[in-house]
Amino acid sequence: MPVTVGPGGRPLTVAGDPVDAIRESWLVEDRWWTANPLRRRYWEVVTVGGRDLVVFRDLVEGSWYRQR
Known part of the structure; x- marks a missing residue:
């Protein structure tokens, strides 16, 4: 799952959102x-589009995953 991170490993985008x-x-x-x-x-996290994701x-x- 592509996740971009900022300071402290905080997710900035999840799958482009x-x-x-x-x-x-x-x-x-x-x-x-x-x-x-x-x-x-x-x-x-909550995306700009309103999706609530874990x-x-x-x-x-070191890999990222989405909890389902």
Whole structure:
């Protein structure tokens, strides 16, 4: 999922749609004791068009995804 980011990793666009507001951001760290830890930064955003989306960046691999 193409996401452009600004300072602090804040999403500026999601799939080409400009982000109007950030509702919430949170960090999830789990399975740190395993060979495959889970580390993600989630963002709930509202686009200029009014879409409410939750996207996250996998902090282990660096890729962005949309929560469904």
